[in-house]
Amino acid sequence: MGGVSTVDRAERVPKQDRSRATRQRLLEAAVACLAEHGWAGSTVSVVAERAGVSRGAAQHHFPTREDLFTAAVEYVAEERSTALRALFPEGAAGDRHAVVAALVDLYTGPLFRAALHLWVAASNEDQLRPRVTELESRVGRETHRIAVDLLAVDESVPGVRETVQGLLDMARGLGLANLLTDDAARRERVVEQWAGLLEQALGRVRD
Template identity: 65%
Template sequence: MSEAVRAPQQDRSRATRQRLLEAAVDSLADVGYAATTVAVVAARAGVSRGAAQHHFPTRADLFAAAVEYMTEVRLAEIRAAQLPAGPGRTEAIVSLLVDVYTGPLFKAALHLWVAASTEEPLRAQIVRLEERVGRRAHRALLDVLDVSERTPGVRETVQGVLDMARGLGLADLLSDDSARRRGIVRQWSRILDQALLAPGV
């Protein structure tokens, strides 16, 4: 097969894969784990079930790849965001982070985590996924905050912010928590600024 023929096929294959990953996250977030079968995701993506199974041998493979891919996309957006300099920068960063944890990606991950907690071998696969995405989110937040975890206390300070963001995501699952959340993001951004000035206190 010539290069000219192969390249468009690879593009199509990549686009199909991407549609499946996006559809998997959206479906998990909307209807939960039990209702998100491979057939449902394939239909949502406008892809045949056979094509879906060609890309992802198991449902767990599809879900893990979907959460990992969308995490990369969301973290890349945060890294590329136009952030204000000086005061307001930390709050802008924390807001962007918390937006991720209150969007479909977090809801999808939550359904997956809870399903995995009572279902082997999904649990083992999701534990590995959780480690990877946790490390990437931690690294991205260190980078955009422009702090180093070689400074004592910074690592734990930043990890606590990620945990707070997770908690805010959970609090937004059943009802719109945005008003309460805004106040917390503002206050914790101030606290974070102070804490990062003297992290080893």
């Protein structure tokens, strides 16, 4: 983003744009591929073809398979975080229930499915494990931060931090329950009930 200071700026910017667009297509194709075919079925070649990019161009952007798929999960997680914050520009503002439902939604789409495949593969693959562990912790911290902001809670109050963490653990478990079957109806009832429990537990919305 920005920072090109040479004279041939007009010529170079479009090239950068193209490169950025290619990168983005690769990242989105990688997440879709992981969600549909799992780690075993997800190679750089398959993703390049899906993105309509040559294998060489894909490898220019992402030298290894691990680079491509960890970057993809991180990219889509960031997109989703931005979208979530945009949904509640003023935070919970009295509607914590909607925030809880939106947080749970983070864990029921293709991104969660892709991330799950990556986590599970990482648990058996030494090359992948450190990368995914680091990624998971970064994404987890960011999600926690968003949850605290949108729920408008005060983490200096004892127990609030753990209450929010447990909510996100529950959301992750609901995502897992949605893996093989459409669990939406049951999930909605659980979210309704737990949003009420949280309302009681978290106290008033922070100013």
